[in-house]
Amino acid sequence: MTSPESPLLRELIERYETMARRYVAKWVDDADRAEDVYQGAVQAILESRKGFCSLAHLRNYFFVALRNAAIDELRARGRSPEVSIDGEALARLAVADASGPRDRLLAEEEAERLRARLARLEAAIDRLPPADRDLLRWRFWERKSFREIGERVGAPISTLKSREDRILRQLQKTVGKDEVGA
Amino acid sequence: MACTPANHQRLIDFARGDLGAVESDELLVHVLECRSCGDELDLLADVTETLRPTAVEAGVEAGVEAGGALFLRRAALAAAASVLVAVGVWAVVDVLTPPQRELARLADLTPLPFISGRLRSPGDGREPRYEQAMGRYADGDHAAAAEQLAELLRGDPGDDKLRIYLGISLLHLDRPDAAIEALGPAAASEVELIAEQALWYLGMAHLLRDDGPAARASFQALVDRGRSYRVNAAEMLAALEEAEA
Numbered sequence: 001m002t003s004p005e006s007p008l009l010r011e012l013i014e015r016y017e018t019m020a021r022r023y024v025a026k027w028v029d030d031a032d033r034a035e036d037v038y039q040g041a042v043q044a045i046l047e048s049r050k051g052f053c054s055l056a057h058l059r060n061y062f063f064v065a066l067r068n069a070a071i072d073e074l075r076a077r078g079r080s081p082e083v084s085i086d087g088e089a090l091a092r093l094a095v096a097d098a099s100g101p102r103d104r105l106l107a108e109e110e111a112e113r114l115r116a117r118l119a120r121l122e123a124a125i126d127r128l129p130p131a132d133r134d135l136l137r138w139r140f141w142e143r144k145s146f147r148e149i150g151e152r153v154g155a156p157i158s159t160l161k162s163r164e165d166r167i168l169r170q171l172q173k174t175v176g177k178d179e180v181g182a
Numbered sequence: 183m184a185c186t187p188a189n190h191q192r193l194i195d196f197a198r199g200d201l202g203a204v205e206s207d208e209l210l211v212h213v214l215e216c217r218s219c220g221d222e223l224d225l226l227a228d229v230t231e232t233l234r235p236t237a238v239e240a241g242v243e244a245g246v247e248a249g250g251a252l253f254l255r256r257a258a259l260a261a262a263a264s265v266l267v268a269v270g271v272w273a274v275v276d277v278l279t280p281p282q283r284e285l286a287r288l289a290d291l292t293p294l295p296f297i298s299g300r301l302r303s304p305g306d307g308r309e310p311r312y313e314q315a316m317g318r319y320a321d322g323d324h325a326a327a328a329e330q331l332a333e334l335l336r337g338d339p340g341d342d343k344l345r346i347y348l349g350i351s352l353l354h355l356d357r358p359d360a361a362i363e364a365l366g367p368a369a370a371s372e373v374e375l376i377a378e379q380a381l382w383y384l385g386m387a388h389l390l391r392d393d394g395p396a397a398r399a400s401f402q403a404l405v406d407r408g409r410s411y412r413v414n415a416a417e418m419l420a421a422l423e424e425a426e427a
Binding site for chain 2: 018019023025035039136141172
C-alpha cells in the first residue's frame with residue numbers, strides 16, 4: 001500500500017503538474033478555484049491510501065479525478081458545464097485496465113524509473129541543436145503558436161510542424177516508450 | 183507516436199492547454215484505452231516539465247531575465263525541491279541574513295509560481311497593471327513588484343491573492359515587518375489555499391525576524407488545518423525545534 005504522505009507519490013503525480021493545471025483551467029476559469037481543484041485532487045490521491053499498479057493507472061486516475069473535481073466545483077457554484085461523458089463511467093474506464101496487483105509498494109521503484117527517464121530526456125534535450133530546443137520551449141512551456149514562432153525565426157509554419165514532429169519522435173525513441181507507463 | 187495523426191495533434195493541443203473541455207473529455211476516454219497515446223501523453227508531460235526554467239534561469243538570485251512566462255521549479259509545496267532551487271534559495275537567504283538572525287537560515291523564500299493571465303478571470307480593468315506587476319515578480323524584480331503590487335492593493339485591500347504575492351516580494355526585500363502586515367489579513371481568507379499560503383509565508387517572515395514562537399504558531403496552525411501544507415509545516419516545526427535546541 002502506498003503511503004498517504006509519500007513524497008515519492010507526490011513526485012510521480014507532479015510529473016503532470018503543468019499539463020494538469022492547464023487541463024483544470026479549461027474547466028474552471030477562476031485562478032484561485034482552479035488552484036484549489038488541482039491541489040485538492042493531488043491531496044486526495046496522497047491521502048487516499050489507494051494503491052496503483054502502474055504509472056499509467058496513476059495517470060488515468062489522476063486526470064479523471066481532476067476532471068470530476070473541476071465539474072463538481074462548477075456545479076457547486078450553480079454552473080452547468082457541458083459534459084459529454086458520465087463521470088462514473090470515466091472513473092470505471094480509468095481502472096478497467098489496471099489489472100495488476102495494487103497492494104504492493106510501487107512508488108519508490110517507479111520514482112527511480114521516472115527519474116532515470118527524465119535524466120535521459122534532459123540529456124537528449126541538451127543535445128538537441130539550439131534551434132530545436134528553442135522550438136520545444138516556445139511550444140510547450142511558453143505556449144507560442146507556430147505563427148508566432150514563424151514570425152520570430154522566419155520559418156514557414158509547415159516547416160516548424162515537421163520539425164516538432166521529428167524532435168518528438170526522436171525524443172520518444174531516446175527515452176524508450178516502454179520505460180515507464182507499463 | 184500516437185495511433186493516428188489526428189490523435190497526435192490532439193495530444194499536443196491537450197499538453198499545451200489548447201484543447202477545449204469537451205474535446206479533452208473525448209481525448210481522455212481515448213487515452214484510457216490507448217497505450218500508445220498514453221505513452222505520448224507521458225512524453226509530452228515530461229518534455230514540458232523538463233523545459234521548466236530553473237530557479238537561476240528565473241532570476242531568483244540575480245534578477246536575470248529569462249523571457250516568457252517564468253515559473254519556479256517546484257513551488258513552496260514541493261517537499262523535495264531540486265538542488266538548484268535549494269542553492270538559489272539559500273543563496274538569497276544568506277545575502278539577506280545577518281549572522282545574529284539564527285532562525286532566518288531556516289526560511290524558505292521560494293516564491294509561489296505566478297499563475298499566468300489565461301487562468302485569471304477576464305474583464306478586470308486592473309488586469310494589465312496586475313500582469314505588469316506579476317511580470318516583475320516572475321522576473322525576480324521584487325523591488326518593482328512590491329511597489330506595483332502595493333499600489334494595486336491600495337485600490338483593492340480585499341484582494342488576498344495580491345497580499346500573498348506582495349508579502350513574498352517584501353520577504354525577498356528583507357522587509358519581514360511589512361510582509362507580516364501584508365500577509366496577516368490573507369491568513370483569515372475564506373479560500374483555504376490562500377489562507378494556507380499566507381500562514382506559510384507569515385511563518386517565513388517570523389523566521390526572518392528571528393521570532394521563533396510566532397513562526398511556530400504559524401506552522402502549527404498549518405499542521406492543525408491538516409491540508410496541503412501540513413507535511414511542509416511539520417518539517418519546519420521539526421527544523422525549528424532542532425535549531426532552538
